[in-house]
Amino acid sequence: MGGTFTDVVVTDSFSTWRAKSPTDPADFACGVLDAVAKIATQTDTTVDSLLPQVGRFGLGTTAVTNVVATRGGVHPGLITTAGFEWHALAARGRRVSVGGFLEAPWTPIDEHNIRGVRERTTRDGLTPLELDVDEVLAAGKDLIENEGVEALAVSFLWSFRHPANEALATQALRDAYPDVPVFSGAELHPVIREYERTIVALLNAVCANALSGIETLEDRLAARGMRTPLLVLQATGGTTTVAEARRHPLALLGSGPAAGVVAAAEILSTTGHQTAITCDLGGTSLDVSMVIGGEPERRQRGDVHGHLVAQSSVDVESVGAGGGSIAWVDGRGLLRVGPRSARAVPGPVCYGRGGVEPTLTDAMVVLGYIEPSRFLAGSMPLDGDAAAAACEELGAKIGLTGPETAWGIREVALADMIRATRSRISAGGHDPRHLTLVTSGGSGSLFAPSIAAALSIPTVVAPAAASVLSAFGAASAEVRHERLAAYDCPLAEVDQVDVVAVLNRLADSVDSAVANDGVEIAARAVRFEADVRFFRQAFHLPVPLEIENFDPDAVRDAFLEAYALRYGRGAIMMETPIELAALRAIGTGAVSRAAMPIDLDGVAHGTPATPIGIRAVRLERHEASPTSVFVASELRPGHRIDGPALIDDTDTTLFVPSGGTVHVDKRHSLNLEFDYSTRSESD
Template identity: 50%
Template sequence: MAIVAGNGSVCVGVDVGGTFTDVVLSDGSQVWSAKAPTTPGALGRGVLDACRLVAERAGTTLEDLLPKVTRFGLGTTAVTNTIAARTGLDVGLITTRGFEDLVPIARGKRVPSDGWLLPPVALVDRERILGVPERVDRNGTVLVELDRERVREAGRVLVEHRGARSLAVSFLWSFLNDANERAAVAELAELFPGVPVMSGADLLPVIREYERTQFALLNAYTAGSLDGVVELADELERLGLRRPPLLVHSGAGSISVGEGRRMPALLAESGPAAGVVAALEVCRSAGITDAVTGDVGGTSFDLSFISGGEAGRRSNGELMGIWTAMPMVDIDSVGAGGGSIAWVDSLGILRVGPRSAGAEPGPACYGRGGTEATVTDALVVLGYLDPDNFLGGTMALDAEAARSACTRVGERLGLDRTDAAWGIWEVALASMARALRARFAERGVDPRTFAMLSMGGCGALFGPALARDLGIRRVLVPDLASVLSAFGAAASQVRRERSRSVGALLPVDPGLLGGVVEELTRAVRDDLAADGVAPGDITVELAADLRFHRQTFELPIVWDDGLDEAAQLRQRDRFLDDYTARYGKGAIVAGAPVELVTVRSVGLGRTARARLTRAAPVPAIGNPRVLGSRPVYLGRSSEPVKVPVYDRADLRPGQQITGPALIDAADTTSWVPPGAGARLDEFLTLEMEL
């Protein structure tokens, strides 16, 4: 059926993954999806390939489609890949004299590497860190005026003699008074007009000089990452797109391309954050308020929590080995995706990931030159994937290449290829389960009260096993599971945040707090207006970070009350409840003062966006039709079992399937384990009861 012009908003969402570029097209009444191989080094080519394919499936052409598009959302791995591969710009850092070793010391943090504990990989070499005379005290009073000539000298040394291609400026206590830092940035921008200059106090004016400096460095390091995105935006405009693309950022909202270039580090978790946006839509349609998401993509397993109908968030933490401050959805990633490579370490132990075969050469079964066994190859050997019907039959897999790759792994372990493949499956599953258990324990919640939402290319093959491992009894597999992040890119609201450190005990002077909130609210409204959001489509919410006085870390709390003293004390009680839920009543000290560390103003802009639609009512007559069967290995050293195979496109809401069973869709396969029941709901989400 061709796309219906003018029937609702026409929205396109794209997610550029490590292996495939996914796209979703919605016209308000129908949804189409497509996948095309990601093109490393030429981001736009893979995006346009996928968009042309989805336009064809909708009965039109890309050139005819783009002028009708009211929303084009893009989730991109451009920044993620730069950080993960450590291929960013050479950065120079200018800081307060005497604090040049702040970043190299890294708060004493050490990370394991081949049996040793080493400092984390730095974004800036020590030789490119210079201090200049200036000083602001803890009250924001300027004690030493900035020596502007020394700033210019430092800039010349870093750029002209030490090879810096971007600069970051971060001074002590600048979040309270950024006069010196603003002056330094102005001097450097005038001296080097073609060099990106990032200011920690401008990007994120919050307490903790190390985290603030790291965020400035991340933005300077990734300043060149979006060149391909800018070229794509220009090409889309040339082809007829009338509204500029919106980029999904790590806070599960969208920003303009211009804002993305100003603050590229915000896009570091773009794809997984888009997945969380879509997961929220799926949970709301299913009436679920508490869920854990498991996104198994080509390179990683990404997990996040939905509690009380809202996504978990954090304001600082580790990002691909880098500790930094950054407002973002709370996402954890482990290197256990479909393209993760299996290898045997020096102790003869089987490992999976974090290295990935990516899109090129890809898993051995892709037939593009890859020879190393991956999780996808193991799934082919074990029978979970049909080599002749991959991606709906548009791409054939080389089953013999998969078997040969697993055989080579098995030879190093003294196993046959089937046991080697099962070992790869088990190691990948154990990595995912370990990450999930750790996060449930950290949050102090019982996994048995949660549902599991599986997404990504092969998430529906791992979701039921993960759920059983954790005691979760309900698993959801959305109709768009393998392209759910692309749907999220088309469904996210424009979202901007502004933060300001307060550092005062509750209750704070309401007048002081009101002044901070008013300033932040005005700034975030201006941000949304600059992104093209009409004033009537803007809503502003408040949040805060609270902690016990003199503790190291804080908890984020939604501030949905007033600012007077009574309201502040109610927020303190909310913090105590959250703290108790996470750490137990024994962790509470009666009467301990609570500190308001940071206030955040969150601006949301309503735009045209994709939404889940109910399936057209069709009577579910009898049992679903069985297409055939596939031999599947259900355990180590076992004989394969013939498992019935269903076509997901044939299923109707209300029809029941009892496992073991495989359900093939055009772009993914779902596994229903023995004894489990499965049915489609009215939004075509597959619900399993374990």
Template identity: 35%
Template sequence: MSALAIDIGGTFTDIVLYDDTTGRFAAHKELTTPADPAMGVVAGIRHLFAQEGTDAAGVTRVVHATTLFTNALIERRGAPTGLITTAGFRDTLEIGHERKYELYDLHLPLPQPLVRRALRLEAVERLAPDGAVEIPLDAASVLAAAERLVAQGVESIAIAFLHAYANPAHEQDAARLVAERHPSVILSLSSDVAPQIREFDRTSTTVANAYVKPLAEKYLNRLSGDLAALGITAPLFMMLSNGGLTHVDEAKRVPVQLLESGPAAGALSAAFFGERSGCRDLLAFDLGGTTAKLALVHGGEPLVVHKFEAGRERRFTSGSGVPLTISTIELIEIGAGGGSIAAHDALGLLKVGPRSASSVPGPACYARGGTEPTVTDGNLLLGYLDAETFAGGTMKLSMEAARSAVGALASKAGLDVPQTAAGIHAVVNETMAAAARVHVAEQGHDPRDFALLVTGGGGPLHGCELARRLGITQVICPPGAGVASALGLLLAPARVDRVATISRRLDGMDWPTLEEAYAKLESEARAVIAATIGEGTRPILRRAADLRFVGQGYELITELPPGPYDARMEAAIREAFLSGYERVFSRRPAVAAIEIINIRVSATGSTAGSSLDPEVPKAAQGDPRTGTRQARFGQAEYEVPVLDRRRLAAGTEITGPAIVEEAMSTLLIPPGARAMVEAGGNIAIHLAQPATAMAPERETA
């Protein structure tokens, strides 16, 4: 039995074929085909099947993650979308939260709504906050709005009425009216997509879902057909942003849940391989061709949050993007990857990214039409990459093209090519380190308390230098690091997150009603799990709630004990909230009244064969040394041994400098570092260098 994992990135599409019986996996990197992503997937699968001499009959499950929907939203390439909302609330998307993310910037760029004003229309209706009908739904106004939208070429309509989270009846009636009159129009209801309080966030999430939903349906239908044409009849699972899997129909219904699917899989992979090295506190660092991702794994699990911002005007500034109320693994994306373009700014300073050469045309060394210098070009010139075996030997790199591109940049600065290549490498490392420091600090942690686990095609190349800049002394490089996100897909459980708004004070709680609300969410979650991995599954259920002190404007999501709930649970819920509040804010205010705003349920269930056990040779498989290469570290040149990772037996010790190559990535071990090949397959690197001034010593009492 084999599992097939597919991860579409901005530059490469990774395909992994994993044998559940032997623990062996084979992988292939195919250049992503942005105009038709399914074409790259099919080409990659065919190549891998031919390479391994296998066929589709043995594939028992297919797991997929993609950046397609994220990119469509960020680049504004979604379907023509309209919005029907309550009369008087047409401008909710413009008004937003009514606050500036930079208070004193008079020329502040704001994220533009996904739906322009002419396509935001109103219906006559009104619900009270408790769901009671104040103004009945006027069918004629709904149909008139739909007619105007369809006449303007709208393919997808979001319906978001005031207080629909408390009573979905008006939205459901409006959807029925529109579907009967315009059956080809795709609909998204806020009571289905984001049934919780806060009008702007709920409307924004529903509109984003409507914006990518036609694209999702078209793509998933196309991919399902292409897989069937290849003879693959196994079920197709889609990775969600929360680190779980779902079935295709659920993915088509709410594709906004898939936006961060690829990075989520990478975080799961990092947690798994970190556990093998006895590390449960990790910074999971993935560097691909277009972006770098960093996720914090604490206590063996990635942190899951229930909000996300897409397409930020300023990459690290909260409030500058399109808010989405989806469950997602907490991470940051940095505009730094192998394809990131190096250039001088207006002051003549070297900058790297966020512009990327992507897969088309790609870095100059790909010899596919790119002429601007990139991180990959610099790494090739520094001696870190083998031009003949890059990406598993599926493509040859051009040293001449890289030298020409970097040389043009060097001549402008009055430097030689090696100095400029080293500068590109150093600048991109510091860009990533600066972002990592901010992200870890915002979570209330010190990076020196973590190990750094490196994945992606470029993570092992840059990981040790990034760790040095963060003051981290342990770096872990798992097997198959270049396709770790695809491997993470094989580890993911089926998962469902459900939320509902109740807005009740804890001291006046109607406990039977609360338990009934939780039970309803759990029943819905069980149904989706059963549809994903089969009837008879007993999912693990977790309860949480958004709690706050009465009068506060924002909530703290708090894990709660399992049900059933009655009045005897009040003390336990109160203590869970107060403990979480103290952990975040370092104190417990002298306030007694607490209220529950939203209740949350997550359900997870193991998929068949969701395991991973890559084989590691117990004894040396021939001489691992394949030669040497001239490589530059800092200002010094070294004759560096090149090792084949497939021939490294468990227990092998490596002293830096060294270059360890495997099919999809290259690990750079710097001078002075010591590495060990562990029995579980990881290479653990200990950096002897002391923490730099950029990671200051802790103050002692």
């Protein structure tokens, strides 16, 4: 469920159907059911006949993302160690840029909703000050009855290592107030650094009711005959049940983009490509990520409105450049695009829903890349004249014609996309000439080829379900749970027996969580990682572990190799001790999952495809050029298309630049290849 469209993919492993429906911000269940109804029409059935046949229903949602982005959600209260009430507000002294000024980041809690209670546990496990449960309950009562808080967060000092006090306080509050969600920092993220741990608990409390709409959707689907449980995609790229998501709602933050990366990795596994960059361009943003060795790249902490949030997730970076990004003129008279978006309501001007400011989609209509009569297979015709008029009106402010303004909008947005993609590639030390770019999202196929050409990326893969790839990812992701334990010990001094004992305890926990999601024992698996760092470093790197034969020397070698890959061998401090910061168990469960069908009814490789016509497209700034147009549904495996060309699908269009060649593979992916051998150094 995206900010502009809700995407649905249905597959039976022999055929795949897909549909888009506008997202209803007030009731996103409507968008889901409307899209399912479109699928039912495609398959000559009804919603009530289709849903009982569903064996797997995966959902990627922006519900939690929207709560955090709008700074909405419930009003939380915080109970912490007396004397440390301000550490969540101080945000480690971090500042964010707001209108050119540095300001303290948004704080998810009001200062008058924080209560300190007398308790103290030292780092060595001593308890110089016992917890008074009555004081905890009095603080909870004050916050709930007098301050009107709707959820509570509990976070004490050193609770990650010695959680007894925090566990006692959390359970007492849950028993006394069963209708009030209570989140414990030590339960959610038992790792050193009280600020990050507290922020995780607070943001989970803010998002406590974010899943209410999902539960409503689950009930409405069940009422229409669906028997299988709804599996919600997490930011880790794995799925879980709605009930488990209630325990840790923040884990859903950014799950939509994560789903697209999971699906991209699935697609790449069938093509032979192992290392790729993914670009998901929807109506609101461009989401960029990496697939390394066939697996989505992950991170253990991220930035949420200026706060460092420590939680595992697929590493996705977003920029406000999507199809609905609004074009405007700044105070210097320069054309700008985004980050403000028209979203689903009112949407771009060409949607005819009340939008008056031109967007990137409007510009692409004016330039000829999008055919108004064929948008969403003709089910949602666009108003090209309205788009042209909006571009004309904006251009008048800076002395440009409507088409010139549309070209400028495209170029400005494309420059932002290229910059974001180049930055991500450079940050990982990758050579773009050895990468594959996987495109997804409704607008992705229009821009990914130009991004690839600018960065010398040789291959672009546009999967058959490119425009709804996040939905495909939600239906193909495995069940996944993670559990973490702090260790904080020099690697040379670790007790191997103790490490194995901790890993076994974590393994039991994640295996139980996966089992509770309905996965049979034969389909469950557990693997392990260690977070490792140089002595006193603030950040760490994850490395794989083998529990059967835990070897500190192997962990050291793996860490140094990962460190060299990330930062370069010259950055390695060979004489500095290495610390084992934390241990992690990752439990996965194989469940029924979507797969792209294979089409064996192809043509000889390299057979030229036949265009359906010609469209006038502005490939350059000053004039439109007649460009061949193809229809994706008429292409067969083996077909070849040489650029410049446009390939119209039901819900997206692939732009094939001059010098690019498309080959259709057996899963109907469009593989666009560039030959850079004739490029000069100046290119």
